[in-house]
Amino acid sequence: MTWREELREQRRARILDAAATVFARRGYQRATMKEIATEAGIAPGTIYLYFANKRDLLLGIADQLITRPVDRQLADVASLSAEDYVAAILRERIRFARQNQPFLQALVTEIWTDQELRVRFFSQVIGPLLGTGARYLQERVAEGKLRPCRIEVVVPAVAGSIVILAAMRALLPNGVLPKLSDDELVDELTRLYLYGLSTGP
Amino acid sequence: MTWREELREQRRARILDAAATVFARRGYQRATMKEIATEAGIAPGTIYLYFANKRDLLLGIADQLITRPVDRQLADVASLSAEDYVAAILRERIRFARQNQPFLQALVTEIWTDQELRVRFFSQVIGPLLGTGARYLQERVAEGKLRPCRIEVVVPAVAGSIVILAAMRALLPNGVLPKLSDDELVDELTRLYLYGLSTGP
Amino acid sequence: MTWREELREQRRARILDAAATVFARRGYQRATMKEIATEAGIAPGTIYLYFANKRDLLLGIADQLITRPVDRQLADVASLSAEDYVAAILRERIRFARQNQPFLQALVTEIWTDQELRVRFFSQVIGPLLGTGARYLQERVAEGKLRPCRIEVVVPAVAGSIVILAAMRALLPNGVLPKLSDDELVDELTRLYLYGLSTGP
Amino acid sequence: MTWREELREQRRARILDAAATVFARRGYQRATMKEIATEAGIAPGTIYLYFANKRDLLLGIADQLITRPVDRQLADVASLSAEDYVAAILRERIRFARQNQPFLQALVTEIWTDQELRVRFFSQVIGPLLGTGARYLQERVAEGKLRPCRIEVVVPAVAGSIVILAAMRALLPNGVLPKLSDDELVDELTRLYLYGLSTGP
């Protein structure tokens, strides 16, 4: 990449960060291009040198979230015990949610009303996430390490748990929720999803 | 309540229904007072005789969602087996989500950015829902019917599963998700949350 | 027409007049909706209750110019002498140009670049004007009162004379052009187009 | 002129040509400096090394149109017959319109609203054109070759014919107007303006 292209890419990323921050703060509709520009430290018109329009910013944020590195990382843990394995998945998901929090929150207000954004988000983020989950679950079941189950229910259920727990942490004022370390959270969920709530065998 | 007040209350409810429908369809920001008025079969100006402004409609929708009937219903099932009991909770939550779908979807876009709305929603809807869940879980654990666990993790996790599954059903185009009856869904979740995914005892 | 519709029609006409005035003064592109609103004595937003957008104002002005009454008026003069007849045509054209001067001038800046406006203008204004001219010329030639000629050249030529003379009067600062009454102008043009410039028979 | 100045003059002319082309295509207001720069094969900023601003380009185009060569050419035909003489004038005007079509069309949208441009255009283009026409007409009348007439009416009338015929050719889609060679056009106009439309002597 030439020096010129690199600078351009940096500027673009900077604008995208600013947009995610403002979208997360105000929601997509209430966010103004002026506020995004201020957040990025540039003039409003400059944004349009990098993005066609406001909505293109939103789609750019969605594109940023492509979940490639997940598969590679999880591949390393294929030989772990069931406990460690489920815990690894959960930990990875929590990390992803935390790292991309402003980007995810920037999208969430428009996901419900914007068809194209929803399709992109599902095909680029949710789909791959559920996909890897489903694939590994299937393999473990085939190996006999986990019991047979309806994957199309279990995988979204597990994912949903994390999403809601992450959302509650992000949205609720501090102190409402009891503080819990990530490890404790992961432990508890691992136990829940491996052994359930029934009283022993 | 006088005859006058009753009529007024009916009109108010009618407007609130219309607002929920339009908010669910377009999202709060894109919804126009004109469209809401048309949906309610009245003139735009009339809305302001019942609500102070657009946002007041949203808060009114949140107030509408108070989760009263839940407790009563669940009280009747206190003597059931663990399976039937968990299934009953899940079934009740699904019913609630389906019945109030436009109201819930109307709120969802603004929950993330509107502090007051969020507080109202959590204190009136989410809080009570989690509260009843927590209370019953606690009682069952005390009775020895379920194992001890971190309630503040388990209850949101279960609730989150349902929310995400409901959201996916509502948002994704038909055919993407395998069709599943409510009973099958409830069965699978009951099994998951009672016995987990591990292979046998 | 009901009282409501009449009021609406009046308002619409008032806005159209204001738009024509401002377009004539500034040209279509430089004219702002705010200035048009001020000229009409209303708020900017009100314009949009009567016209979809700025361009719709321009098309509305073009529609205003439909040249229906011309035929009827000229029909009365079918029995006149050649002199009186040509003079009548010329006088009618000058009257039309003068009466609709702001409307015509409002259109002229955009005619050159706006395909649809051009088509409307030609089919509704220029076409009919040239059409009646051509028809009467043809009849007079058939009657032997005027000599055979290429109508598609002569009619636009005559029309063009009037347009340019009207434009020069409208655009040039007073005093540059020698003052000339309409009658003198019509006399001179009649002589020109009936007998030409050659020195007698 | 030094080598430096010559190069600069060439560059200036190149920009002026590009500007005329783009102004003719889009109209002055819709034309962007970027498009003009692209048309000229340079960067937008470079234009400002040769012209103070966008409007200066327009004035530059008007200045380009000075009608010098006309007089010289017509001087050679002073001894022709009336027919040939009028035909020569007409032919020269048509040639001028055709040769400078983009330049003329570039000016036309702004002539109506820009006082200074209008003055320049009239003093440098229209004025001289009408002036030569008037002078020669006067001389011919003095010689007794043409009849006495109001020159301030006849000359603009003749000029207007050509302008309108040229504009109709330029603006209307092909096929609407019957095709006519320049010679046929000139013949017909010559006949019209020398002998008029009346039947016989």
Add this chain to the structure above:
DNA sequence: GATGAATGAGTGTTCATTCAT
């Protein structure tokens, strides 16, 4: 001299809200 990225003032349009009828 030439470049083209950055600027920011300016505009068409929307829509929540008001108020005369």
Add this chain to the structure above:
DNA sequence: CATGAATGAACACTCATTCAT
């Protein structure tokens, strides 16, 4: 009480112009 025409503040986007490289 109900209406809906009128309002005008707010905002996305454009583009002439500047200036650091």
